[in-house]
Amino acid sequence: MQDIVRNAVKLKKLDIGEAEEPAEDGADPGAEQPAYPVRNAVIRQVIDYITRNYMNDITLTSVSQHVYMNHIYLSRLIKKETGENFLEILTRIRLQKACEMLSDPDMKAYEVAEMVGIRDAGYFSQVFRKYFGMTPSEYREKLIFQQQSDL
Template sequence: MGQLEVWETQFDLLKAHWLKEYEINYSDSIYEGIHYWDQNGRFSFALFKKEKKEEFYELMKLVYDCKYSTKKNTVQQIEEYVRRNYQQDIKLHEIADRFFLSREYISRKFKQEYHETITDYVTKIKIEKAKELLGNPFLKIYEIAETVGYQNDKYFIKVFKKREGQTPKEYRLSLQKS
């Protein structure tokens, strides 16, 4: 029985480490009172193994759920950061440094979550904001371009037309007609 006690202690230490690291509220009360004895009153290693395996799988599911939701929250935090700072020239390596993640990981997870690249997402936000500003007839196109983060108004017009199918000026005229 000495080796089983060592294994159980190691399992309990691993469990305690994971619960603390991932801040998981876990009640092992359902495992309290489980005895590893067969109907003849003898210790059953098979029953011990089965119960520990079930407890381990349940714990792994909790850890996985916690890790996944944490990563999802990180991707959402990245999206919020991008949305707040769209006027700046945001670089992927700067986001990676800020969130302590690799560029590849961020790119992959962002695309999984939002179904577009970070670059496309930033462009979409800039164009959405530009469309709002185009409703103000007193703002010049180059001012709107600068406001949404484009240093070159010609490039802004090109991007806008590619995305919207019309130039900012044409879009503004369509707003005035409606």
């Protein structure tokens, strides 16, 4: 249970759309900016790029090309500034979006997986369970139950 709470808190750090501070790196100030606690402009660009492209097949190399930086150096910088590696950040953003999509009872879990950039539904379920301690279907049931009890 503590792991579920811990992972939910970590996902909350990625609360998309509520920037903590205005972008200084030339990004559109009205664009979606994740509230990720970093001050480094390059890392904000990286997180913004991931947030906008999480549904695509993106890699550290493609992101490093986007910010004109060596992928090895960028990997170290991401870890230093955020405490997480590129894949962990990408996975968290994808899972956050998946949680939002799972609130729609008409969407199947495999559809949600594909929409967040994970092509293998089994892998999606495995990663989701690792982070939340339950499958996407169980998460949806719990979400629906909470919504009904709030009424």
